[in-house]
Amino acid sequence: MAVKATEELRTAKPVLHGLPGDELYTITDPMDGEALLELLEQRRMAFWNSKPDAEKSHYQGYSGISRDKLLNSLRRQTHAELAAVHAPDVSVQICPWQEIKMDYARQMNEEGRHFRLIRDHLLELGGEWNDEYTPDFPEWNQLFALFMGLDNRFFLDPAREVVARATVLNFGIEGWDHLYVQPLFLKIARQVDETLADIYEEVVMPDETFHFSIGQRVLREHCGDRADLQRVAVEYLDKQLVAHHKVNLSFPAYHKRIGLTEG
Numbered sequence: 001m002a003v004k005a006t007e008e009l010r011t012a013k014p015v016l017h018g019l020p021g022d023e024l025y026t027i028t029d030p031m032d033g034e035a036l037l038e039l040l041e042q043r044r045m046a047f048w049n050s051k052p053d054a055e056k057s058h059y060q061g062y063s064g065i066s067r068d069k070l071l072n073s074l075r076r077q078t079h080a081e082l083a084a085v086h087a088p089d090v091s092v093q094i095c096p097w098q099e100i101k102m103d104y105a106r107q108m109n110e111e112g113r114h115f116r117l118i119r120d121h122l123l124e125l126g127g128e129w130n131d132e133y134t135p136d137f138p139e140w141n142q143l144f145a146l147f148m149g150l151d152n153r154f155f156l157d158p159a160r161e162v163v164a165r166a167t168v169l170n171f172g173i174e175g176w177d178h179l180y181v182q183p184l185f186l187k188i189a190r191q192v193d194e195t196l197a198d199i200y201e202e203v204v205m206p207d208e209t210f211h212f213s214i215g216q217r218v219l220r221e222h223c224g225d226r227a228d229l230q231r232v233a234v235e236y237l238d239k240q241l242v243a244h245h246k247v248n249l250s251f252p253a254y255h256k257r258i259g260l261t262e263g
């Protein structure tokens, strides 16, 4: 598609400032996809590097995890896998790129497998699962609502919607899981639950690497010639970073509120 004229480009109010890639909010001549991806990687790293370790993941401070905290976490994780089936399902219906559509079909299959593995393990440990479950704290639900509903915003162009959702879920959340959160989680899980650690090491983590790569591919291969998509990408990366950081910040108070203080 040809470069859009400046007047057709929506300018969003920047969510974050002072990071690599600020210029993407007002870009008119699109950069190539490789350069875009690299810049967004730098922006993400700069954001998380500006935070203390305790705010980079909600698994910080999980050493010596109690049984109740583990069950609470597994229920939330089971639910997260369901959400991870639903989000690509929304994108697959409108995605204008054949290869990405097929990648999303594969992702849905894999997330379904994660759902079953983690739910079954939760049940083996004596935990409960029911389909009405919803996580009981608002910050978590807000992060998930961001990639499902995209701020309640209606995109006339399906490419913009797919880019926004891929940036939040695949590049933002799953990318950070792949790079930082899951290796940390795996170390903790090894100390308390070998089966869970095996599930993550052998199945979930390799699949997550692929899910992250879908986000990278969308940005690199499908945003290279469109300034409007590059603006959407930076805006939704920022929204994801802010929402994800809020989740991490909210965990200690959440655990306290429901009486999970040990470990």
Ligand SMILES: [Fe+2]
Binding pocket: 081, 084, 110, 111, 114, 204
């Ligand atoms: Fe998953």
Ligand SMILES: [Fe+2]
Binding pocket: 084, 111, 174, 207, 208, 211
């Ligand atoms: Fe995933």
